[in-house]
Amino acid sequence: MGAAHVRSIILSMRDNFQREIYYLRLSVTDLCNLRCIYCMPEGGVEKRSHSDIMSVDEIAEVVRAAAICGISKVRVTGGEPLVRNGIVDICRVISGTPGIRELCMTTNGILLPKFAMEIKSAGVQRLNISLDSIDPDTYRKITRIGTLANALDGVRVALETGFDSVKINAVLIGGVNDGEIASLLELTRRYNVNVRFIEVMPIGECADWAEGRFISADHVLEIAPELRDAGIDGVARLYRLPDGLGTVGLISPISSHFCPTCNRIRVSADGMLKPCLHSADEINLRGLKGAELEDAIRSAILRKPQKHRLDAGEVSASLRNMNAIGG
Ligand code: SAM
Numbered sequence: 001m002g003a004a005h006v007r008s009i010i011l012s013m014r015d016n017f018q019r020e021i022y023y024l025r026l027s028v029t030d031l032c033n034l035r036c037i038y039c040m041p042e043g044g045v046e047k048r049s050h051s052d053i054m055s056v057d058e059i060a061e062v063v064r065a066a067a068i069c070g071i072s073k074v075r076v077t078g079g080e081p082l083v084r085n086g087i088v089d090i091c092r093v094i095s096g097t098p099g100i101r102e103l104c105m106t107t108n109g110i111l112l113p114k115f116a117m118e119i120k121s122a123g124v125q126r127l128n129i130s131l132d133s134i135d136p137d138t139y140r141k142i143t144r145i146g147t148l149a150n151a152l153d154g155v156r157v158a159l160e161t162g163f164d165s166v167k168i169n170a171v172l173i174g175g176v177n178d179g180e181i182a183s184l185l186e187l188t189r190r191y192n193v194n195v196r197f198i199e200v201m202p203i204g205e206c207a208d209w210a211e212g213r214f215i216s217a218d219h220v221l222e223i224a225p226e227l228r229d230a231g232i233d234g235v236a237r238l239y240r241l242p243d244g245l246g247t248v249g250l251i252s253p254i255s256s257h258f259c260p261t262c263n264r265i266r267v268s269a270d271g272m273l274k275p276c277l278h279s280a281d282e283i284n285l286r287g288l289k290g291a292e293l294e295d296a297i298r299s300a301i302l303r304k305p306q307k308h309r310l311d312a313g314e315v316s317a318s319l320r321n322m323n324a325i326g327g
């Protein structure tokens with residue numbers, strides 16, 4: 001083995017506030033086939049050269065090192081992860097990394113009819129699909145260029161493919177889709193899906209846009225008082241319609257932020273580790289390998305701040321748009 005030394009995988013690592021950090025959200029591209037109004041500038045983003053984003057080998061090395069540091073769950077995100085060249089290889093490499101027990105993906109679903117089987121075979125166990133509206137005009141208004149029928153096809157194929165779970169993410173936007181809460185809830189009556197309502201976060205170039213459009217996740221409980229408490233799932237409070245097959249999740253990053261139970265770090269497609277979604281702090285992982293990379297990840301975990309300040313009316317301090325972080 002020469003100078004190489006064997007490092008054992010730790011079960012999880014605690015940050016300075018005693019939170020167990022075991023979850024990596026990994027963005028594989030900033031690019032997207034949609035332009036959601038709360039996430040991306042209207043003109044999209046400039047395509048970067050290949051060398052500006054991490055290669056499959058670099059991603060493999062980051063995930064290997066993260067697993068050594070206690071990461072056991074990876075979510076592949078973007079931009080839109082399914083537009084990234086080599087996405088199936090990326091999923092296969094991640095799911096095959098010792099120590100990684102759970103691989104999930106967040107996608108807008110548009111390309112699922114093409115990729116669902118392949119990514120499942122490559123180890124993706126759970127899918128979150130973004131679907132903010134089931135009205136074709138509103139869907140187009142939110143995504144600027146998307147076609148609802150394509151997204152619904154993606155959801156259908158995801159359900160048929162047999163992932164361990166399929167969740168639908170709907171960002172609540174005042175005056176845009178808040179009139180659709182009841183119809184989105186109805187999906188859980190007919191299908192075994194988890195429909196999650198997410199509070200819009202003011203971040204990046206879209207921060208001004210979000211102002212005045214905030215709807216608290218608790219508003220869903222006013223619209224549907226028949227919802228019954230069904231426990232907690234990670235950052236979501238779960239509910240169920242009395243005769244529902246699926247569940248309803250409420251995610252409140254603003255009105256009751258979940259920083260005290262934060263369990264995650266984020267790595268962007270260009271290899272910057274973000275200890276906190278809403279902080280400007282970033283650690284460049286590119287060019288690092290082996291023990292040096294592991295040390296960088298460990299020290300980033302120890303740099304996680306205690307909390308963000310969005311509940312105090314501040315906009316995110318992150319310098320990136322959401323498509324360049326991964327949500
Ligand atoms: N393209 C994929 C998708 O849309 O699911 C993955 C990337 S997207 C950035 C990840 C998640 O972030 C999506 O569920 C999206 O709705 C959410 N998101 C983006 N911008 C947001 C914002 N300003 N506030 C709240 N959620 C946001």
Ligand code: SF4
Binds near residue numbers: 039080108323
């Ligand atoms: Fe693309 Fe997802 Fe952002 Fe919408 S939320 S623009 S689908 S990255």
